[in-house]
Amino acid sequence: MTYLNDRKKVTVQTIIRKKAKGEPIAVLTAYDYFIARLLDRAGIDVILVGDSASNVVHGHDSTLPISMDIMVAHTAAVARGTEKALIVADMPFLSFQPSIETAVLNAGRFLKEGNAHAVKIEGGVEMASTIRRVVECGIPVMGHIGLTPQSIHRFGGPKVQGRRDKSRAYLMESALALEEAGCFSIVLELIETSAASEITSALKTAATIGIGAGRNCDGQVLVINDILGMREEGFKPKFLRQYADLPPVISKAVEEFIRDVRTGAYPGDDESYSNSD
């Protein structure tokens, strides 16, 4: 394992500098202490405590059900395992949409109780005034445009955005508005490659982090469970690269444990306490 933890702490300024220098930004999601510690020690730039926890940790079929309390708990666990990476907490459905005041109070909880460094807010130009106020309160914001999963029922499914002129114009208008509102970074999800590329070039300071948005973004994000194969069989969007296949490893270990318990092979003498220990 590579340990890069003599590196400096990653801040939002680091991310802005990386965009300016053209240094690619690596982002992964994490939801718990131990995985966060592994990502951090491997040298990840940003850990996103994504509301994808709703799907991959809690087994829901969308991101809509997860609550603020659960997201804060995941964020605090990740923070306990992280020394150097920037921690961004994802604001869940209805934690910021009802009013600017709700958004500020909930964003603040992620910093006060979760020890996050920044929050992520889904939505385009229509969220700009909310984001501006959260940033004014001293809370850095990562935007998120394109296929925003909290609006999945409006999109009618995981459809690639930015294929038509109207959609491209809306995405560009949104990206520029979010940068102007103070976002240090913007996730571009499921966006046609040339549209994502144009947005990345148009933004001066906000780093674009792509997921299914091609290689010309300032950085890339994937869900940790997806790269480790810890998803439902058959889940294989085109953009996903799977780097490991953990389910067979875990199943084998569990099956061996069950066999050893049932045959009496576990625990052995060297795994049991005696008076001489």
Ligand code: KIV
């Ligand atoms: O919740 C999440 O994991 C996300 C990423 C896919 C960007 O929002």
